Amino acid sequence: MKKVLFIDRDGTLIKEVPPTYQIDSFEKLEFYPDMFTWMSRIAKELDFELVMVSNQDGLGTASFPEETFTPVQNFIIKALINEGIVFSKILIDKSVPEENSPNRKPATGMLTSYLGNAEYDIANSFVIGDRVTDIQLAKIWVAKQSG
Numbered sequence: 001m002k003k004v005l006f007i008d009r010d011g012t013l014i015k016e017v018p019p020t021y022q023i024d025s026f027e028k029l030e031f032y033p034d035m036f037t038w039m040s041r042i043a044k045e046l047d048f049e050l051v052m053v054s055n056q057d058g059l060g061t062a063s064f065p066e067e068t069f070t071p072v073q074n075f076i077i078k079a080l081i082n083e084g085i086v087f088s089k090i091l092i093d094k095s096v097p098e099e100n101s102p103n104r105k106p107a108t109g110m111l112t113s114y115l116g117n118a119e120y121d122i123a124n125s126f127v128i129g130d131r132v133t134d135i136q137l138a139k140i141w142v143a144k145q146s147g
């Protein structure tokens with residue numbers, strides 16, 4: 001069975017940028033110091049599949065067009081791959097909080113395919129993130145697992 005690290009993007013791999021928190025230009029992109037070092041060690045030395053799980057509020061709307069997000073996202077992914085850090089899946093929720101989307105963290109909709117999937121050792125998997133919603137995601141999920 002595969003163990004997974006579900007890893008947040010903004011505030012975890014790269015810095016968050018107030019007030020909009022939208023990384024919609026290269027000027028706003030800053031990797032956390034030592035992130036590549038430690039993520040690279042995680043990827044090489046530990047036995048976890050890596051899955052990126054990110055809320056991107058209003059992505060695809062006029063205030064946060066995909067064309068501003070995608071080049072930066074692609075650059076991030078390529079930079080990670082160059083250091084041997086390969087995400088098997090990149091899960092992004094584009095809704096805003098008011099929509100109450102079942103996919104928006106801390107809701108677990110984006111992780112549905114891992115839930116009750118015999119291929120995965122979820123009991124020994126982890127969520128890594130900077131916000132309380134990342135912790136809640138893990139807690140809600142554990143509650144769902146145990147029924």
Ligand SMILES: [Mg+2]
Pocket residue numbers: 008009010011012129130131
């Ligand atoms: Mg975050």
